[in-house]
Amino acid sequence: MADAALPNGATPFTPRPDYWRQWRESSALPGFRLAFGFTLFYVGLIILLPLAALVARPWEHGVSGFFDAITGSRTLAALRLSFFAAAFAALANVVLGVAVAWVLSRYEFPGRSVLDALVDLPFALPTAVAGVALATLYGPNGWIGAPLLSIGVKVAYTPLGVFVALLAVGLPYVVRSVQPVLEDMEAALEEAAQTLGASTWQVATRIVLPALAPALLSGFAMAFARGAGEYGSVIFIAGNMPGVSEIAPLVIVSKLEQYDYSGAAAVGVAMLLISLLALVAINIVQVAYSRRGER
Amino acid sequence: MAAPGMASAAPATTLLNASYDPTREFYKSYNILFAADWKRRTGQDVKINQSHDGSGKQARAVIDGLEADVVTLALAYDVDAIAQRGLIAPSWQSRLPNNSAPYTSTIVFLVRKGNPKGIHDWLDLVKAGVQVITPNPKTSGGARWSYMGALAFATRRNGGNETKALGFVRGLYHNVPVLDTGSRGATTTFVQRGIGDVLVGWENEAMLAIDEVGPGKLEIVRPSMSILAEPSVSLVDKIADKHGSRPLAEAYLRFLYTPAAQDLAARSHYRPRNPAVAARYVEKFPHMDLVTIANFGGWQKVQAKNFADGGTFDQIYRPG
Numbered sequence: 001m002a003d004a005a006l007p008n009g010a011t012p013f014t015p016r017p018d019y020w021r022q023w024r025e026s027s028a029l030p031g032f033r034l035a036f037g038f039t040l041f042y043v044g045l046i047i048l049l050p051l052a053a054l055v056a057r058p059w060e061h062g063v064s065g066f067f068d069a070i071t072g073s074r075t076l077a078a079l080r081l082s083f084f085a086a087a088f089a090a091l092a093n094v095v096l097g098v099a100v101a102w103v104l105s106r107y108e109f110p111g112r113s114v115l116d117a118l119v120d121l122p123f124a125l126p127t128a129v130a131g132v133a134l135a136t137l138y139g140p141n142g143w144i145g146a147p148l149l150s151i152g153v154k155v156a157y158t159p160l161g162v163f164v165a166l167l168a169v170g171l172p173y174v175v176r177s178v179q180p181v182l183e184d185m186e187a188a189l190e191e192a193a194q195t196l197g198a199s200t201w202q203v204a205t206r207i208v209l210p211a212l213a214p215a216l217l218s219g220f221a222m223a224f225a226r227g228a229g230e231y232g233s234v235i236f237i238a239g240n241m242p243g244v245s246e247i248a249p250l251v252i253v254s255k256l257e258q259y260d261y262s263g264a265a266a267v268g269v270a271m272l273l274i275s276l277l278a279l280v281a282i283n284i285v286q287v288a289y290s291r292r293g294e295r
Numbered sequence: 296m297a298a299p300g301m302a303s304a305a306p307a308t309t310l311l312n313a314s315y316d317p318t319r320e321f322y323k324s325y326n327i328l329f330a331a332d333w334k335r336r337t338g339q340d341v342k343i344n345q346s347h348d349g350s351g352k353q354a355r356a357v358i359d360g361l362e363a364d365v366v367t368l369a370l371a372y373d374v375d376a377i378a379q380r381g382l383i384a385p386s387w388q389s390r391l392p393n394n395s396a397p398y399t400s401t402i403v404f405l406v407r408k409g410n411p412k413g414i415h416d417w418l419d420l421v422k423a424g425v426q427v428i429t430p431n432p433k434t435s436g437g438a439r440w441s442y443m444g445a446l447a448f449a450t451r452r453n454g455g456n457e458t459k460a461l462g463f464v465r466g467l468y469h470n471v472p473v474l475d476t477g478s479r480g481a482t483t484t485f486v487q488r489g490i491g492d493v494l495v496g497w498e499n500e501a502m503l504a505i506d507e508v509g510p511g512k513l514e515i516v517r518p519s520m521s522i523l524a525e526p527s528v529s530l531v532d533k534i535a536d537k538h539g540s541r542p543l544a545e546a547y548l549r550f551l552y553t554p555a556a557q558d559l560a561a562r563s564h565y566r567p568r569n570p571a572v573a574a575r576y577v578e579k580f581p582h583m584d585l586v587t588i589a590n591f592g593g594w595q596k597v598q599a600k601n602f603a604d605g606g607t608f609d610q611i612y613r614p615g
Contacts, residue, residue, distance in 0.1 A: 072604060073613070132483070137418035142488045157473045240431055240474040242612035253476070257351040258603055259358075259376050 015066035069266035086227030089166035090170030099172025127232025157239030170223030307540035313363035321563035369436035372594035396525035397551035398565035402444035423465035428491035437478035499564035
């Protein structure tokens with residue numbers, strides 16, 4: 001993400017090597033030590049400690065036991081499904097999310113604030129409730145499921161169902177990361193481009209999209225990471241057929257159900273690693289992109 | 296989830312019972328019944344707290360530190376898991392009558408009104424065009440009973456030939472379009488969402504479903520044979536001793552075998568153990584030919600062979 005806002009919008013012009021001196025100067029507010037200490041402590045407590053406990057868990061049967069646990073055909077199929085469905089859903093959400101964010105930030109219409117609030121609802125809804133609702137809607141007898149079935153499209157209880165659930169789960173992440181950027185973006189910029197003779201298409205691809213790209217990437221990353229680990233809303237619509245529509249978190253749950261703590265942790269660690277790699281890759285792209293913008 | 300954590304010299308007057316999902320209504324009434332009886336006998340007021348979730352999840356919660364004085368779970372395997380971690384005495388199952396299962400249930404079929412697909416026995420479940428709803432045995436205790444019911448039928452029918460018996464079970468699961476993670480989920484899929492022709496599951500859940508949707512929409516079909524499902528109860532020794540609640544907890548579990556409690560169990564759709572009570576409810580619970588899990592060598596063996604990774608259930612879904 002971009003550097004923290006600086007007083008008066010000033011950018012420190014000190015070159016990078018002068019890191020240590022920058023430590024305190026970057027904020028006009030006092031209390032850096034306390035805040036920094038608290039940040040380290042809190043991140044450690046809330047994020048690092050549980051992750052360390054997870055990573056420490058799967059080695060009961062050595063390294064080979066770890067690999068046995070994650071390379072079973074059932075586990076591999078589940079990992080594939082979870083990550084691919086999450087990636088496709090996040091990708092679709094990038095497109096759909098921009099459209100939603102665009103409408104919400106650029107137009108005034110009655111009910112806009114209601115619509116705006118609705119976008120956040122998937123955050124607030126218990127995931128199981130969303131899952132049950134989706135399964136009912138897209139099931140073979142559901143309002144959407146039945147007509148789709150009559151044209152030969154089966155949604156609930158197939159991998160497509162997983163995709164649909166992740167679509168619903170991921171939308172707010174994209175909308176909420178794109179919307180503020182769109183709202184801050186001067187409409188004058190687009191108008192200027194138009195007066196200079198740019199076509200609508202050129203305005204969209206040369207002016208709007210480049211400005212949105214970092215936000216889109218982080219929206220994609222959040223939707224993807226959340227989708228890969230999503231359990232509650234998916235479990236009701238997935239069908240949970242081993243090797244076909246079984247998601248990775250369910251494999252973890254079924255291992256726990258056999259009191260196979262180390263196997264469950266192994267799959268957890270595998271998911272963590274895949275997510276981490278994906279997020280790092282996205283971050284690299286993001287950094288490269290913003291560097292390009294600075295030049 | 297708050298556990299009564301006050302260890303004191305005075306005998307404990309609170310208990311936490313960690314149970315599984317479908318017993319919610321039963322234990323709510325049972326706790327009132329027990330508390331009244333205890334008060335009559337000792338003059339003491341007791342408070343019983345309940346915690347409900349999937350059976351395996353509850354066992355894990357106790358293992359991980361949920362301070363339940365007693366557990367009342369769906370199958371002995373889950374109590375065994377707690378015992379293996381030293382919280383419950385290894386001999387727990389012989390401490391109370393009837394394998395420490397004060398009430399039982401079995402696996403039956405729930406079909407739609409008029410039984411349109413003509414489902415009368417296990418064999419009808421493998422027919423082409425029949426959709427069977429049953430949850431995933433990997434995540435549901437009830438589903439494990441269903442699986443073993445099917446296996447019991449197939450084993451007897453094939454004269455003990457295991458390969459053929461498993462072939463039958465495979466055929467049955469080929470007719471399952473969705474594997475819910477728990478019994479309640481499967482019931483919802485079948486009853487609320489109208490998916491499938493037959494629900495294979497707990498007799499008590501089937502009766503509860505009929506209570507909920509009203510008479511005339513669903514019918515129970517009892518197959519020619521099934522499995523005796525024995526939900527198991529036990530004191531959690533380590534925790535009861537820590538709380539000083541052992542006498543109370545023991546009395547709480549023993550009271551389950553009294554006629555009054557057995558009658559309540561029967562009204563809550565569990566098959567009572569007490570013969571006199573069972574005789575009163577013979578119309579509600581007709582006699583069935585039921586085999587027990589002991590026929591298969593007990594839960595430890597059954598679990599390792601069928602439901603562990605790579606077991607018979609996994610083989611059903613192995614491609615090719």
